[in-house]
Amino acid sequence: EPEVTQTPSHQVTQMGQEVILRCVPISNHLYFYWYRQILGQKVEFLVSFYNNEISEKSEIFDDQFSVERPDGSNFTLKIRSTKLEDSAMYFCASRLAGPQETQYFGPGTRLLVL
Amino acid sequence: AQSVAQPEDQVNVAEGNPLTVKCTYSVSGNPYLFWYVQYPNRGLQFLLKYITGDNLVKGSYGFEAEFNKSQTSFHLKKPSALVSDSALYFCAVRDKETGTASKLTFGTGTRLQVTL
Numbered sequence: 001e002p003e004v005t006q007t008p009s010h011q012v013t014q015m016g017q018e019v020i021l022r023c024v025p026i027s028n029h030l031y032f033y034w035y036r037q038i039l040g041q042k043v044e045f046l047v048s049f050y051n052n053e054i055s056e057k058s059e060i061f062d063d064q065f066s067v068e069r070p071d072g073s074n075f076t077l078k079i080r081s082t083k084l085e086d087s088a089m090y091f092c093a094s095r096l097a098g099p100q101e102t103q104y105f106g107p108g109t110r111l112l113v114l
Numbered sequence: 115a116q117s118v119a120q121p122e123d124q125v126n127v128a129e130g131n132p133l134t135v136k137c138t139y140s141v142s143g144n145p146y147l148f149w150y151v152q153y154p155n156r157g158l159q160f161l162l163k164y165i166t167g168d169n170l171v172k173g174s175y176g177f178e179a180e181f182n183k184s185q186t187s188f189h190l191k192k193p194s195a196l197v198s199d200s201a202l203y204f205c206a207v208r209d210k211e212t213g214t215a216s217k218l219t220f221g222t223g224t225r226l227q228v229t230l
Contacts, residue, residue, distance in 0.1 A: 033217065043158070043204060045217035056217060091157060099210065100146060100165040103218060107157040
């Protein structure tokens with residue numbers, strides 16, 4: 001069964017450094033998402049991406065964040081200058097076309113900013 | 115705006131007993147409703163969803179959920195709990211009217227603990 005994959009599974013970085021989190025969505029999916037979950041808190045939406053552009057973004061997704069689909073398979077989240085409060089689990093999700101379709105989530109990348 | 119409430123941080127149930135994990139939602143239009151489960155150090159796994167039609171939805175691993183429009187609820191149920199069901203359960207909602215790429219809004223999660 002196709003799955004969303006994410007790399008790395010864990011990332012430790014120093015405050016102010018840039019990180020790139022990578023995702024490979026399910027191959028025939030068209031809509032892509034990033035969510036994050038700060039430890040002990042609920043899952044929060046960051047950004048949605050369709051047809052090579054951002055469809056919607058939350059207030060969390062400020063100028064420090066960017067997303068890209070550099071080729072036909074990868075979907076990346078870049079944080080330009082990490083802050084302590086960026087420490088969280090980051091989940092990628094994807095779904096087929098059609099508003100009723102299910103979003104399928106990857107296993108997540110745990111980011112720790114020191 | 116859309117929101118989800120999961121009023122219980124934790125639900126404890128003995129193996130073999132029925133379980134219910136509660137969820138209520140708020141949307142301005144009609145909802146798409148989802149349940150996901152998260153095992154330790156794992157991602158979110160899809161369990162079931164309500165789109166339209168029959169209010170009782172059946173999903174993976176014997177779980178089911180009942181959509182109640184008048185009570186704006188979507189409680190997750192299982193007739194007979196297993197120890198292996200112990201995990202964190204998230205309810206999520208999407209407003210049908212808010213565009214095709216729309217996000218899911220999650221509840222805070224309910225930890226289910228099933229004991230022998």
